[in-house]
Amino acid sequence: MMYILEKKKLNKILSTWAQEHEVFVPQKVEEYSQFLPYTEDSELALKSPHNTRYPPKALFLPQSEVMLKFNNRTQKYEEVNTTPKSRLVFGVRPCDAKAFRLLDTVFDAEDYADPYWKAKRDATILIGIGCEVPPSTCFCTTVGGGPFNQDGLDAILTELEGSYLVQILTEKAETLFASLSPATIEQEKQVEAIQTKAHDSMSPAFETDGLKQKLDQIFESSYWDKISESCLGCGICTFLCPTCFCFDIVDEVQRKERVRNWDTCMFRIYSQEASGHNPRPTRRERTRQRLMHKYSYWLDHIDEIGCTGCGRCVRYCPVGLDIRAMLRTANTHESEAVHA
Amino acid sequence: MSELIAKLKSEIKRLFDEDVVDVVIAFKKADSPLRPQPAFYRKGDSLEDLEYNSLCQNNLANYLTRYPHETRIGIVVRGCESRSVNALVVEKQHPRENLFKIGIPCQGIVDLRKIVKQTGEDVSGYKEDQEKISVVFKNKEYQFDRKDVLHDSCLRCVHPNPVNPDVLLGDPLPEGDPGVLRQAVESFEALTKQERYTWFQQEAERCIRCYACREACPMCYCTECFVDHNPPRWTESTISPAGTQAWHIIRAFHQTGRCTSCGACERACPMDIKMTYLTDKLNEDMLNQYDFAPGMDDTTQPPFASFNLDDKNRFVA
Structure with missing residues (x-):
């Protein structure tokens, strides 16, 4: 089913949903954007050519999440109820x-x-919005996605003049838009053209055929020294990455809480062992881990690339390292003798 | 710019030909003309992709501490970078005799975020001259006055010329106005105590603890940062007001008399957090109370790192 949501009715529908659900919408913070709870004063940041800078994975895997509390009086752990009320991410x-x-x-x-x-x-109900003019930093089509990919969404919007066309994708979203008028055949055709145009505007960023095998082959190669040479070893690429999920569970003893925090393989202490030994002692091994995880180990596990081409690591790397260029270099790297 | 790049290439070539250095740290062109990257050239490497323009965001002195002391390093330095190198030499992070500083008077680093705010994202072409910066967005050229799109730290820069370079490429520029350097500090100081705390909170508490500020800073070279220490843990790693505030305060304090105000921390921050108002204030205190400015030579210890039997403050004795 397809509906037409007029832009001027957007706030009204969001307010209606907000009565039943906790609604999250992308909002501007400083010069970036982030999903925050919707209020009537919310300034929606839907215009950006790409996703929010701060990733919405935080809505499901918060950067810091209290798992247990310790009660001094009873000397017992108490579970923390993390089940939210019904949520809608728009x-x-x-x-x-x-x-x-x-x-x-x-x-x-x-x-x-x-x-x-x-x-x-x-x-959570996920209402998506497609990317009409994908920026040059995005590469979703290279890794099996697309600017209007429906994977994982309950409904998806396509922007038209003064309105959005809503495609309902799952039962979860069915009733949400029922009060709207259905789209005309003409509008449906228009949307199809927009989606195809967006998809076709993105050319392949690198070759994925045989990439895993290539990476596995050059595991010990000098390639990693080269591509990691300028890496600062900060956590931007991984923290902002929608598929990076590593965490570290710590006991914040002063606040008597057990907390799960985001962690990143780009940090030295991530793999530092209690003995002092570090199996990933330099940025070479850490950079390798990041790329291998996404482009080799994910394939071992579920036969899918663990990168969705969202472009955040490309856009926000402080030294301009571009994973696409790294993978192109990997593809053309001559296999060589084992690294000393 | 192309003239300067040609000079830079021939100087680097000379350094390798005459066996002066083992590696040269500079910038190179990347796929996007807007994102030149740090580059590391060795003898025999092609210098074809060498780049230098006002989009070179990083403080190259950051990479000095990655090399053994025996490595003879050539490094392209602008004003702030030359002072960072000096400060690192003072802290014995690399011997001066194994450094060759290729100095370039700096007209400031362009803040792409300021440009994108006015054009829109996905800027493509880029051109610059002394006064103007121009970019292409959606096939249209946009022109900006250089001063309108420079990074805040660069607008406040007092010493754009490299300090004691081994060679200077380009003509020295006039020194900056120390009054301008005060502006960020001044506007912060003008707030009431409560307002200052609120400002600090708003900035610090957006932090996602990615430590890009630390990793982008040449002076943050500790093998183990205090936030990574365990056990005991000196600060919460949880994203809490206490943890993030502690990080921002202690990071700034560790920079006292060491920060060269290059602004690399703010340029790296993915959350647009302001940090230099703290370090600039600490630097100002160092100047007023100890007559010391970091990196102005490569021998004077920062006051908080010097131990002297003739110290006029005999509080220890």
Whole structure:
């Protein structure tokens, strides 16, 4: 089913939803954007050619999440109820929605489901918005996605003049838009053209065929020295990445809480062992881990690339390192003798 | 710019030909003309992709501490970078005799965020001269006055010329106005105590603890930063007001008399957090109370790092 949502009615519909759900929308903070709870004063940041800078994965895997509290009086741990009331996230980009589906294979796997992740995922409806003019830093189509990819979404919007066309994708979203008027055949055709044009405007950023095999082959190669040479070793690429999910569980003893925090393989202490030994002692091994995880280990696990081409690591790397260029270099790197 | 790049190439070539250095740290062109990257050239490497313009965002002195002391390093330095190199030499992070500083008087680093705010994202072409910066967005050229699009730190720069370079390429520029340097500090000081705290909170508490500020800073070279220490843990790693505030305060304090106001921390920050108002204030105190400015030579210890039996403050004795 397809509906037409007039832009001038957007705030009204969001307010209506907000009565029943906790609604999150992309909003401007300083010069960046982030998903924040919707209020009547919210200034929606839907115009950006790409996703929010701060990733919406934080809505399901918060950067810091209290898992348990310790009660001094009873000398017992107390569970923390992290089940939110019904949530609706409006304005998710397809790359981020796909990432949620990928992360479900980690946090909601057959043999183990993470209750913190699952409770929030189950309670959330995802309304996406496609990217009409994908910027040059994005590369979703290269990694199997697309600017109007429906993967992981409950509904997706396409911007038209003065309105959005809403495509309902799952039952979850069905009733939300029922009060709107249906789209005309003409509008549906118009949207199809917009989506195709957006998709076709993105040329392949690198060759993915055989890339995993290539990376596996050059694991010990000098290639990694070269590409990691300018890396600062900060956590921007991984923290902003929609599919990076590493965490570190710490006991914040002063506040008597056990907390799960984002962690990153780009930090030295990530792999530092208690003995003092560090199996990933330099940026070479850490950079390798980041790329190998996304473009080799994910394929081992679920036969999918663990990158959705969202472009954040490309846009915000302080030294301008571009994962696409790194992978192009990998593809053309001559295999060589084992690295000393 | 192309004339300067040609000079730079021939100087680097000379350094390798005459066996003066083992590696040269400079900038190179990347796929996007807007994002030149730090580059590391060795003898025999092609210098074809060497780049230098006002989009070179990073403080190259940051990479000095990655090399063994025996490595003879050539490094392209602008004003702030030359002072960072000096400060590192003072702290014995690399011997002066194994450094060759290729100095370039700096007209300031362009802040792409300021440009994008006015054009829109996905800027493509880029051109610059002394006065004007121009970019192409959606096939249209946009022109800006250089001073309108420079990084805040660069607008406040007092010493654009490299300090004691081994060679200077380009003509020296007039020194900056110390009064301008005060502006950020002044506007912060003008606030009431409560307002100052609110401002600090708003900035610090956006922090996602990616430590890009630390990693982009040449003076943050500790093998183990205090936030990474365990056990004991000196600060919470949880994203809490206490943890992020502690990080921002202690980071700034560790820079006292060491920060060369290059602004690399703010340029790297993915959350647009202001930090230099703290370090600039600390630097001002160092200047007023100890007559010391970091990196102005490569021998004077910063006051908080010097131990002297003749110290006029005999509080220890």
